[in-house]
């Protein structure tokens with residue numbers, strides 16, 4: 372458990388905000404895909420922390436979280452000024468394994484999923500592609516950061532306001548076809564229906580080392596309360612078991628994700 376003083380907290384785009392904490396110890400230990408459990412200081416009526424992926428860390432100890440304002444917690448967080456000291460638990464969770472020199476990283480992200488996967492792009496030895504999907508163009512975030520990291524960005528929106536009109540999973544096969552001479556390594560983070568559809572696709576295409584972050588509603592964040600369980604494949608009679616996303620995840624191999632089949 373550490374403290375993190377807010378350095379800045381600003382609107383990034385539409386309902387998305389970017390908060391920066393001075394938290395050097397957490398920064399030093401952070402790996403892509405991990406998260407911080409934030410005690411939102413001005414949220415009086417709730418005791419539960421809120422989990423947010425660590426979007427970026429800097430050498431001078433500044434940790435960035437990008438969050439969407441969706442309810443009471445994120446609304447309260449959006450009003451905290453610079454100088455507020457928050458209690459942070461982290462870095463928590465099982466990280467992504469970084470791509471090696473031979474691998475071509477393809478990141479599939481929905482909504483805030485681009486924030487959760489940005490560190491993969493930033494630290495990747497070879498540059499790859501981000502497939503970014505959202506409801507509409509206002510929800511497509513961090514395109515500039517991925518571009519600056521050398522990644523090509525292809526977008527999709529449900530309403531067709533930017534990029535391909537439809538689901539981001541519809542962009543996957545073309546990328547596989549175009550890069551069949553490369554060793555593609557898939558990474559993903561986004562809404563659960565997107566991740567389950569993607570896991571099924573990747574399993575069918577033999578991309579079993581793909582890694583998906585199954586962000587699920589969670590309470591304690593450290594594996595004690597079992598509030599955040601998801602079904603994962605298991606070698607037992609049922610073919611599945613429950614896994615805690617905070618402790619055993621949030622990152623799981625595509626081959627582990629239980630898609631009901």
Ligand SMILES: Cc1cc2nc3c(=O)[nH]c(=O)nc-3n(C[C@H](O)[C@H](O)[C@H](O)COP(=O)(O)OP(=O)(O)OC[C@H]3O[C@@H](n4cnc5c(N)ncnc54)[C@H](O)[C@@H]3O)c2cc1C
Nearest residue numbers: 421422423424437438439441442443444445483586587588
């Ligand atoms: C490991 C992990 C990493 C996350 N990283 C980010 C991130 O980088 N940026 C970001 O914007 N959000 C992230 N989230 C989701 C974020 O934790 C929730 O949006 C936040 O807790 C909502 O709190 P609230 O009090 O504002 O909303 P509430 O009032 O609790 O809920 C408002 C709405 O949001 C939905 N909601 C609440 N919690 C979650 C959740 N955990 N996942 C999905 N929907 C939820 C509720 O069903 C409800 O519809 C992450 C979640 C997890 C588990």
